[in-house]
Amino acid sequence: MIRPLDIGTLRVETNLVLSPMSGVTDCAFRSLVRHCSGAALGLVVSEFVAAEGITRDNQRTLSMLRIEDRERPVSIQIFGSEPTRMADAARVVEQAGADIVDINCGCPAPKVVRRGGGAELMRQPERLESVVRQVREAVSVPVTVKIRAGWDQDSVNAVEVARLVEQAGACALAVHGRTRVQLYNGSADWELVERVAAAVDIPVLGSGDVVEAGTAVERLAAPGVSGLLIGRAALDNPWIFRQVGDLVAGRLPFAPGPADKVAALKLFRDLLRETLPDQAFMGRYRGMACRAVKGLPEAATARRRMGSAASVDEVTQLLGEFLAGAGDRAEAQQEPVAEPAMGAG
Ligand SMILES: Cc1cc2nc3c(=O)[nH]c(=O)nc-3n(C[C@H](O)[C@H](O)[C@H](O)COP(=O)(O)O)c2cc1C
Structure with a gap:
């Protein structure tokens, strides 16, 4: 069930964690999910950041270490394969204010594993x-590890890897129950997560295919599993952790309406403006707006219009208009409104 989690010396108030997602869980997105989900969300994890870039003073890489107090507690995930370089990078990450340093042992991308990082470390x-x-040894904040099945x-x-990282001093472990070769195909093996949890004393959190609040409640009941990570489901539903909290407390899960979605x-937009250069900003913003209409009738038309909108304000306005008319269009189609992309309608 939902409960506080001790990760080394750090207590996080709930065992629900925003999963690291490259290109997604930057400071702006993490802050958005924290705002929408509130206290039900125990911990947010950054996208993976290259130890190489951190230690070579690459400014773009260093900008990925941005942390704001509003999102805490926050874990910064690093990847690489050289122990000394990883330790140096971890020091910089601690200095940047991370509450936890997480080590990536699950990335399947060829350009990462070829250089010995990500899932290759499991071999x-x-x-x-x-x-x-x-x-x-390099940092005083807790160190955690995220792995795949193998x-x-x-x-x-x-x-075996879980036992090894526990002995090496990791304070907690997250397991995505798919192999590197599986990438994101098939389904995540939660029985394996349970077996890992039974084999070690540190907290083990499961990751994979928690698509809605109901799935989270089922997974939280898995024997020995200390908590869970939610990734893709938060992409279009930043309220998901709040909804899990509602369900566990016996309340109806929060159902964001059009006004909530436009406000989010x-x-x-404001959070991105703080953090991103102009070009990257518009792409991220459009992407979020397009995800917000996923599953609604005529979503493709809305996406097309937002895709060719000339300004940020136009995207926002188009989304507002589209969401406001979504109920009518669903009735006209004489079918129930599909689950809206940014939460239940
Ligand atoms: C777009 C995307 C980017 C991801 N980037 C990372 C990453 O940087 N580090 C990591 O450990 N896992 C990464 N993952 C894996 C997720 O953290 C998570 O383990 C996986 O998506 C399964 O959980 P889910 O079904 O809740 O999404 C990524 C997944 C996606 C979809």
Whole structure:
């Protein structure tokens, strides 16, 4: 169930975590989800950040370490394969104000695994052990690790890796129950998450396919599992953690209406403005607006119009108009409104 979670010396108020997502969970998005979900959300995790870029003073990489107090507690995830470089990067991350340093051992991207990072670390236990140990020695904040099930179906080694990272000093572990070869296909293996949880004493959190509040409640009941991460479901529903909290407390889950969705989009616009250069800003903003209409009748038309809108204000206005008329269009089609992309309608 929902409860506080002790990660090393850090107590987080709930065991519901915003999963790291590259290109998504930057400071602006994390702040948005914190705003929409409030106290039900225990911890937010950054997109993965290259240890190489951090230690080479790459300004674009360093800008990914931006943290605001409003989103805390926040974990910054780093990736790489060289223990010394990872330790140096972790020091910079701690200085940037991270409450936790998380080590990525699950990224399946060829450009990452080819250089020994991400999921490749699960095939190199000695190197992984050294990475965790050196990072642990470099910082005083808790260090956590996020892994996959293993490399492929014939080499599922999450249990062994979990024991190893526990011995090396990790304070908690997140398990995405898919192999590297599976990428995002098939379904996440939550029985494996339970087996990992039974094998170690540190908290083990599960990740994968928690698509709505009801799924989260089921997963929270998995024996031994200390908490869960939600990723893709938060992309178009930043209220999801609040909805899980509602359901667990026996309340009807919060159902955001059109006004809530437009307000969230405006907040996201302001948060992005704080953090992103102009060009990247419009792309991220449009992406969010397009996700907000997912599943609604005539969503493709709305996406097309927002896609060719000339300004930020026009995107916001089009979304408002579209959401305001969504109920009528659904009735006209004589079918129930599909689950709106940014939460239940
Ligand atoms: C767009 C995207 C980017 C991701 N980036 C990261 C990442 O940077 N680090 C990481 O550990 N996992 C990353 N993941 C994996 C997620 O954290 C999560 O484990 C996975 O999506 C399964 O959970 P979900 O079904 O709740 O999305 C990413 C997933 C997606 C969809």
